[in-house]
Amino acid sequence: MLLEVDKVSRHFGGLQALREVSLTAEEGRITGLIGPNGSGKTTLVHIISGFLRPHAGNIRFDGRPIHNLPPFRIARLGLCRTFQITLNPQRMTVMENMLLGARQQRGESVLASLLYRRQVNREEHENLERAWHLLSMVKLQDHANALAGGLSGGQKKLLALAQVLMARPRLILLDEPVAGVNPRLIDDIVDVIKTLRQQGETFLIIEHNMAVIRELCDTLCVLDMGQVLAEGPVGDVLDREDVLRAYIAAGGQTGPATTPDAASSSQEAPA
Numbered sequence: 001m002l003l004e005v006d007k008v009s010r011h012f013g014g015l016q017a018l019r020e021v022s023l024t025a026e027e028g029r030i031t032g033l034i035g036p037n038g039s040g041k042t043t044l045v046h047i048i049s050g051f052l053r054p055h056a057g058n059i060r061f062d063g064r065p066i067h068n069l070p071p072f073r074i075a076r077l078g079l080c081r082t083f084q085i086t087l088n089p090q091r092m093t094v095m096e097n098m099l100l101g102a103r104q105q106r107g108e109s110v111l112a113s114l115l116y117r118r119q120v121n122r123e124e125h126e127n128l129e130r131a132w133h134l135l136s137m138v139k140l141q142d143h144a145n146a147l148a149g150g151l152s153g154g155q156k157k158l159l160a161l162a163q164v165l166m167a168r169p170r171l172i173l174l175d176e177p178v179a180g181v182n183p184r185l186i187d188d189i190v191d192v193i194k195t196l197r198q199q200g201e202t203f204l205i206i207e208h209n210m211a212v213i214r215e216l217c218d219t220l221c222v223l224d225m226g227q228v229l230a231e232g233p234v235g236d237v238l239d240r241e242d243v244l245r246a247y248i249a250a251g252g253q254t255g256p257a258t259t260p261d262a263a264s265s266s267q268e269a270p271a
């Protein structure tokens, strides 16, 4: 297993946000994580990516314990998460944002850039090539020189995905990749993730859109009130009655329809 979350617990004061949560993500697969609001999904993502410490339990990435490492070390090992691109410099161009995503290599320091100029040039060239390749994959190549701040909500998500790929991650953690995205662009995002999976990329995806979960995920883990309610092949898990009940009780929806959710809360602005 590429990622192993083993009996992780975390509380906030008297509130038990996660109780002995175990979860695995297999290389080359898409693992989904769902659960009603407040079930602990974001807390778990923060813990996996090093932004929060667990109070009990272990996390291993490629067999190596990571639960005591700071976020940048975890990212450097290849466990990368996307952030809302709205956190990124809006006044930088799409291409500049892409190059920011490239893994820090030689050339960061003045001395190194003098000593290794030829290699730095080669790396810069490779980064540019990769950036163009990824931008065309997410259909943003025509926007390369546009300001990131001017992209629509869905395009920003696509840019965030392309940007994280610049670092050649081994596992990509996606927090609600289609939330608030115009239905037209949801299909684009789903297609890109499918393509990446075919190329062998590994994902852990938190998502509320059940149609997207059904379409993308190989296995699914359901959190409810900080505990794992179900885990297994996506079809089996979504057919379970206790999973349905947890959702109905929470007012969620598991139907296959295109998310009224996304349509009504759409933040799309003209590109």
Ligand code: ADP
Pocket: 012, 015, 016, 017, 035, 036, 037, 038, 039, 040, 041, 042, 043, 044
């Ligand atoms: P989800 O992402 O599934 O909606 P969260 O992980 O955000 O759930 O939250 C799980 C529970 O932990 C909730 O009850 C939430 O209020 C609580 N919680 C999350 N973060 C904090 C925090 N920093 N301080 C106190 N309580 C928190």
Ligand code: MG
Pocket: 041, 042, 043
């Ligand atoms: Mg959350």
